[in-house]
Amino acid sequence: MQDLNEDTLTQAVLNAVSKAGDPRVRQISQALVRHLHAFIKEIEPTEEEWDQAIAFLTKTGQMCSDTRQEFILFSDVLGVSMLVDMINHRLPGDATETTVFGPFYVEPPVFALGDNIRGHLEGTPLRIEGRVLDDNGGPIRGATVDLWHSDKDGFYDLQLLDASPGLAGRGRLTTDADGAFHCWTARPAPYPIPNDGPVGKMLEAQGRHPFRPEHVHFMIAAPGFRTLVTHIFAADGDYLDSDVVFGVKNSLIEPYGVDPQSDALTLQRDFVLARC
Numbered sequence: 001m002q003d004l005n006e007d008t009l010t011q012a013v014l015n016a017v018s019k020a021g022d023p024r025v026r027q028i029s030q031a032l033v034r035h036l037h038a039f040i041k042e043i044e045p046t047e048e049e050w051d052q053a054i055a056f057l058t059k060t061g062q063m064c065s066d067t068r069q070e071f072i073l074f075s076d077v078l079g080v081s082m083l084v085d086m087i088n089h090r091l092p093g094d095a096t097e098t099t100v101f102g103p104f105y106v107e108p109p110v111f112a113l114g115d116n117i118r119g120h121l122e123g124t125p126l127r128i129e130g131r132v133l134d135d136n137g138g139p140i141r142g143a144t145v146d147l148w149h150s151d152k153d154g155f156y157d158l159q160l161l162d163a164s165p166g167l168a169g170r171g172r173l174t175t176d177a178d179g180a181f182h183c184w185t186a187r188p189a190p191y192p193i194p195n196d197g198p199v200g201k202m203l204e205a206q207g208r209h210p211f212r213p214e215h216v217h218f219m220i221a222a223p224g225f226r227t228l229v230t231h232i233f234a235a236d237g238d239y240l241d242s243d244v245v246f247g248v249k250n251s252l253i254e255p256y257g258v259d260p261q262s263d264a265l266t267l268q269r270d271f272v273l274a275r276c
C-alpha cells in the first residue's frame, strides 16, 4: 500500500491511467491528469472555491438544452474553440481562413441567386456577393453557400422563434458557372453572446464584455474541397479588437460598399477553398 502525498499523488494517478488500452485514450488521460494537477498545485484552491468550481460546471450542464449549449460558450470565451479550429485548419496558401462555427446554425432554406433571404428582418438593405474559387483562382461551380447572420438588434432568428414567424436572415445559395453567388438581406449588428448563464457570470467576474463584432457567417462546401466555416466581419464596427470568442482574423474583415442604384449597402467577398 503506497502512502500518497502531494509529491507522489500525481504520478500514482498517471500510473493508473497508463493502463488504458487505446493509445489515444492513454495520451489524453495522462495529459489531462498532468495539466489538471499542475493547475490545482498552482492555484491551491480552498475547499469553498472547489465547491464553487463544481457548482459552476453543474450549472453549465443544467443550462444546456436543444437550443442552448453553455459548454460550447465556455469553450468559446476561453479561446479553446478557436484553438481547436486553428489546429484543425492549418490551410495552404491563399485558402480563406476559418473561424468559429457558433451555436446559431441550422440547415437553411434554399434560395435562388439574387433572392432576398431577410425574411421578417428589418433594417438596412444589404447585398452580399462573391465568388467561390479554387487555389488557382478558378471558379467552383455548384458550391453550396450557407450564410446566416443576426438581425439589426443583434439577435438570431433562432433566439426569437417564440415571438417571430420563423427562420430569417439565413439561406443556402448555389454558385453559378463563374463560381458566383449573390443575395439580398438586412444588415446585422454586433451582439452579446447569451450571457444569462454561468458563462455570463464568469465573464463579468473576469471584467470582460460579452460582445461579438458585426459579422455574417458562411459555410461553403463543394465536392473535392474542404468545407469552409468562416465569417466576414464589418470593417467599421465595434469590438473587432475584443471579440469575446477571439474569432476575428484580419483577412476576414471587409468594408461595406454602397450600391449606387439603390443606396443599399454591399458586402463583396470572394472565398478560396482548400482541396481535400
Ligand code: BEZ
Pocket: 073, 076, 100, 101, 102, 103, 104, 193, 194, 212, 245
Ligand atoms: C456566433 O457568432 O454566432 C457565436 C459564436 C460563438 C459564441 C456565440 C455566438
Ligand code: FE
Pocket: 102, 104, 149, 150, 212, 215, 217
Ligand atoms: Fe454570429
